[in-house]
Amino acid sequence: MKIYQVDAFTDKMFSGNPAAVCILPLPKDEAWMQNVAGEMNLSETAFLIKQDDGFNLRWFTPKREVGLCGHATLASAHVLWETGILPSDKEARFFTKSGLLTAVRKDGFIELNFPSEEDRGISAPKELIEGSKVMPKYAGKNRMDYIVEVESEEIVKALNPDYELLKRLDARGVMVTSISNADGIDFVSRFFAPAYGIPEDPVTGSAHCCLGPYWKRRLNKNELTAFQASERGGFLKVRVEKDRVFISGKAVTVFCAELREH
Template sequence: MQLEFHQVDAFSERPFAGNPAMVYRLDSWLADELMQKIAAEHNLAETAFIVREGQGWHIRWFTPTVEIPLCGHATLASAHVLFEVYGEPGDTLSFTSQSGALGVTRRNGQLWLDFPAIGLGPVADRQAVERALGVEAIEVLGSTELFVVLASEQAVRDCQPDMAALARLPWLGAIVTAPGTGHDFVSRYFAPAIGIPEDPVTGSTHCSLIPYWSQRLGKSQLSAFQCSARGGELFCRLEGDRVKIGGYATRVASGQLLLD
């Protein structure tokens, strides 16, 4: 059996920046164990598998170690592949997922994700979070992810977590964020517990980042930058209980996986 794959740098107009994702368009689902092995073989933050269902697509995302409920950059990458490689007609795609209905719209060379906004609540053990991240936080909140607000962009760039300590905390990962110097806000995302020490550019974390910074800054349209080593720019809008996350994508490789 041969399976065609495509590697895309999401949230980037050029190769070797943004966040790489692997995309497989399948005729039918493979066994969960096999999809997990394929994701481990590629060893990227996420590998996306998509199967047509009715007029739309069902999408699933795997890190090298686990399946996850929501992923932005690999959804952006999947839309890019469907439009640019497989010639999907129109400018709108509908996906179903563990996190419900998702959409992607193509407009002026950009792809815009339509994702649910995610609210935040208080976190009790602030000191353990600060120790694991090696920071002094302005605010510590959480949902399924930790959400840690720092004083400045430089503090976000300088953050050096204790990955083992962070992996022991009862959250999928940790978002660190602050006001930006050239953007409305910046962030980084660390998730060693699910096999991602640092994710280069994370669409799904902006489901929390956009509502938070929209309220704090008093504006519904925002510019964002994820200041990892690769880096990536995101264009953001809050629309009620949904967030719109825009960015570019660049395909860098295509090939075939050979299976017995």
């Protein structure tokens, strides 16, 4: 069977966030999928299997299965359209642990329709402050992650967190964000998930399910442009409508390989 490596949230190879995409002819057990994800050693590997009205989609980090992943969903839609498995004018429908997710091609981008993951304000725990090595301007938490706003983009870019301390938090990961200094960009962020085997994720679509609503409230605008300031970096367009977040980006296939089944 084929396995693809796709750089998501970019239009250039070797930037954005790489994901592996494996389209299964028949169901495979969870242990096999976890082993493949460990072998690929990317932040996420996506596994798809055809259903009558879409595709079942699961995501695995090198360590465990996750309930939501933006960049590997974008990569999956890209592969379906690029290979002709799905006509380019047809909506991609994915049945996941986070419910039905869809993707469409729009104005040269792939647009994902994801659930909003709004945070609530909290008193920052000691591990969050000491692990991120910043004093939060704001700290919050949703069902998956912590969110920390800091005073400046420079602080976000200079972050050097203590991953062992961040692992102790009761969350998938930590997003650190600030307003952007750059023209045409509303906010910047970085995302850390060492407990899931991802010290820093290059570009995190699912984190923007929280970052989008957060910056909508802060900036009073529902269409936003974001930059994730990891070493590889990536740009996202975010639109917030009620309880949905529309996340748009581009993708490019880096390679396709044959995955042996024995």
